[in-house]
Amino acid sequence: MVSGVVVLAGCGGTGPDNGNSATGTVTIKDCQGRDVTVPASPRRVVTLDGYAAQAMARLGLADRIVGTGYPAPFGSDQQPFRGELEKLPVLGRNVAPTEVVAAANPDLVLTGFSSFGQAPGSPSDADLETMRAKGLAACLGDEKKGAPASLASTYDFLTRLGQVFQVEARAGQVVGELRAREQAVAAKRRSDRPRVLILQDNPVAGQPLKTSGTVTIAHALIEAAGGQNAFTDVTSMHADVSPEEVLKRDPQVIWVISDYPFAKVKGEELLRQVKANPLLANTSAVRQGRVVGTSQFLVSFPTPLNLDGLEQLAAGLWTGRP
Template sequence: MMRRLTLCLVAVLPLAAAGCGGDAGSVATGSSIVVKDCAGKDVTFSGPPAKVVTLDGYAAQTMARLGLSGKIVGTGYPAPFTVDTSPYKEDLAKVPVLAERVPVTEVVAAQRPDLVLTAFSAFGGPPGSPKDADLATMNAKGLAACMPGGNTASGLAPTYDYIRKLGTVFGVQDRADQLIAELRARQDAVSTGGAKPRVMIVQDNPVAGQPIKTSGNGTIAHAMLTLAGGENLFPDVSAMHADVSPEQVVKRDPQVIWVITDYTFAKAKGQELVDQVKRNPLLAETTAVKQGRVISTSQYLVSFPSPLNLDGLEQLAAGLREGGA
């Protein structure tokens, strides 16, 4: 599901083309804008899209931070809005909600969008949601946030590149550059001095005889953990929802347990899940539980590319410093 992140955004003008490392380009009369999708294929626009459907609140967040929420004719999965404490929350509250989950193809098509956005790594993941072929049928372009395969410990490149890509498509490159600079400054301000604790990422309360869900090295959560000064207890797995054995968790002995809350498959939400993890006998002998070092963050901040990632990074770094939930 994860595909190689393409970092080259190109604006093609009538007689010239800008390559990687050059100007991302701007909209001009008689010009077209070309960006790469997650498969490395060109997506061409004759001008800024006027009607946009965001399949999820993560993509809508990015649009709002670029001053583009007025172009969104509908969004799916608005749950990430619930953790937004920024002034942009008011803009997002005005966006029509098409579905509480990712909307199905028919609902998206009814909006007659020019562009469909998702912060997931591909289209067509959730059942019934539009695939690439469906977008072509409704004559709409599609752009997903590209997650790289392998280790993302180098930083939040998927987030920054998605912002830059949308800035190019909508002709607001200056605003995109400003937003990226603001987010990078917050990233750089996170202190990572001192020893790096071994951190077990937990997505649900473990059950005896069943594997434990954790986040592997190909995820935004893993990148944040590295930036915040921790070491993933399972750097040798890559899946977003990887299965690991309770025996291996005890053997590797986490010094901190980081509970990512609010996944739909979890048996409990929020603080209730954190409390369950603290009391779970399967984790009782770990250093993390013995020392009371169980921290938490909502998945809406740390699972998919979004400006909210910096809120999650700051929360995680503070939790690792302070050591408690």
């Protein structure tokens, strides 16, 4: 990281509100536990992706957004602020280019990713310093060490936004509602933990299958729902696994996460094809009819919609089981 660049993230714990009304700043901690200072209640915010914009909207802060990148997550049927978010100026359908972000003259730049500069052409830490904008990023645990992700990333991101924008009460209410939904799912878990295969595309004979590892929100949701990831030994965000290994591990539930840009088909059509795929016919999941689908816009990065994804998965795990 470039010395002197402030990159905030939702991994530093909740902590007390350290707002300083006299100086118009708020001091919070970044992912490394360091104190960093940002403008209190910024007026001009750029969200580099729809995940960060969703969090802003849930806190009643969508009117602070002067532009967004990657608006695809706004199309989710579970998005309660869809109409409001779809009116935002779009700085890039996929990537919000650095020069476009700078032209928006933001006070604060937000991303639902775990750091800046992950998408080629988007602002890096050094770019933020040059444009004199602060940055706030969500964080998926300790990715470098392969530590598993958890829903704490989602709650902490909302809490940090609440502190920065001085809407702590609203953030606390939202986080409380989300935690209550998580607890309601936990109350329905059974003692057994079904093996869950995360599948991102329809398998093709002779080619590897695409799945997700333990540093993803999807993995965190499997744990929260009471299942176990069939590939807990995969610590990367995405991985290719062989059909033979899938059959060996025999998933009891297949969770089809659709809408990835690399997938050949999307949505309900992908779910239908997976259910009919002969490569998976001998898995317990297909034999027992336990194939559930969810859009990646609910479960890829920290967002309040993670709880919708959790509830969809939990229904596939437990509904109708004796």
